Amino acid sequence: MKIARYEHNGFPHVGIVNHGKVNSLPDGTDVLETLNLPLDAQYRLQASAGRHHRVPLEDVRFLPPIEPRAMRDFVAFEAHITGMKKAEPGDGSVPEAWYEAPAFLFMNPWSLTAPGADIPMPPLTKALDYEVEVAAIVGTAARDVTPEQAREHIVGYAIFNDWSARDIQGREMQVGLGPSKGKDFANTLGPWITTPDELEKFRLADGRLDLEMSVTINGVQTGSDRLSNLSWTFEELVSHASRDAWVGAGDVLATGTCASGSLAELWGRAGRQDPPPLTVGDVISITVQGLGTLTNRISPQTSTGVPVPPAWSRRQPKESP
Template sequence: MRLATFTTTAGADRPRAGVVSGERVHPFPPGLTMRDLVERGLEEVRQLAGEALTTGGHPLADVRLLAPLAPASVRDFVAFEEHVQGIRQAVTGVAGVPDAWYDGPTFYFTNPHAILGPEEPVPFPAACAARDLELEVAVVVATAGRSLSVEQARDHVFGYTIMNDWSARDLQGREMQVGLGPAKGKDFATTLGPWIVTADELEPHRDEDGFLRLWCTVSVNGAEIGRDLLSNMGWTFEALIAYASRDSRVEAGDVLGSGTVGNGGCLGELWGRRGTQDPPPLAPGDVVTLTVEGIGAISNVVAVAEPAPDLPAARLRDPALARKAASS
């Protein structure tokens, strides 16, 4: 099944969840969000979809597709070794892959409140000059779990969607010198869409090691800049879920990004390999399109947000003197 969230082109109605069949989307009962559907589970969703498909539905050309769901949380991994090689060189100036990368699928949390859908403009920070895209596939978690094994995690996969982890590389490179993960270099926008493809639909694409063999491509203004196989991941999606749940918890509706595919899945990787910003950073008005075999395609236009208010510089003081003064 392909499950979408949409409004009519006029945009006067409230968002609806629906099942896509051919070139039409058939709505589920009013009030049911995609998160509700995920929490109900695939079996109940199949029953609801069967009922929805008996209605006339709407032509896809007459609706506006939104981000398929409001995630409970968003974790983004770095599961492609080739991407790590290039992007580390671009952001930190250090070549190679850190030894720790091989120990487990590292991730960071990004902003679930800055989710965009297909065709929405991407508001890059006004202070950013090195605007970048990231071609990823994300898995949607079906049910809650804690410290899952990889085998158990197979039952926690609801489906998959395309993800663009937009990146302000100049902001990211500066803030990561502090020793934490990215913050303002990442949290302004993440695109999901165009819909969620349920897990069963992609099972025929699994290779002998359990990876999804899907071609992933990215283009800017119609010119392809990157192409890779999703099966070049270092870990399966089930392993990502298991690791995310280790000594912690995943919830229904969590979104876990694969990390950026290699071979040009983002501009930064190419900059790191070539030693120059070639291709150039994204510019306002550029159209970025991500396409993943078996899922679909999403496009967004690059935009620039209004300048944010200034912040004061850090207050510098001698902590020992301050404590002494406060205790006297």
């Protein structure tokens, strides 16, 4: 099942995506509740979908398929880290700590942007970038679960784009923490959520999903990879996140960028900004086998972007009154 939230004739709806159309579900349908239904109940729901309306995909405006309370973004593709480290000080090697456990950062759920929506150019940056990722959606709260138990908590998958202002991010991370304003302005999930049963045919013996991933800018492909190159399974990511902590129902856990899935990685490998950073008018489309295509366009800046003043430091004398 592919379940989506969308707007049609000015009203929000939930529907099932099938054969190029969105088939409506009854008013009041909740996405997370639907994803948690047993498979036979999901199949019955699919069979009855569309009684109110059936709309071609191109005639609806998609909404974020879920509204999570928390989102985690991992860095789980080794090849991406290898490329990124080439642009950083040091010997360009992946830190040993990366191999010990899947690291993640928390993202701003209020910045979730709809599939197809414009992404306003963030202020104070000259290095806007995309990130090609896949996210798992957790159906029921999990704490201290094993990877085997974690599979029962994953109720869907979707494409994820974690937009990044690389110049701002680079300055922030010199402080010794993760990125903040370099990333919290936008992230995109969708265009719909695909349930695990539809992806079982792509599952390898080691538990990884072998899905083709690619990205284009204005129709020109700039990167591709396979989801099976993920260094941990989704079940292992959920298990790790749940260690001595709650992973809540509806939470989104993203893989982090795949190999060649961002401009910054390509810049690190090439030693120059080629292809150039994103600019107003660029259209970025991410396609993942079995999950669809997620497209957004960069639009003009809307934020005033007023910077705060530099810190007052005890190393500097205070100004006289």
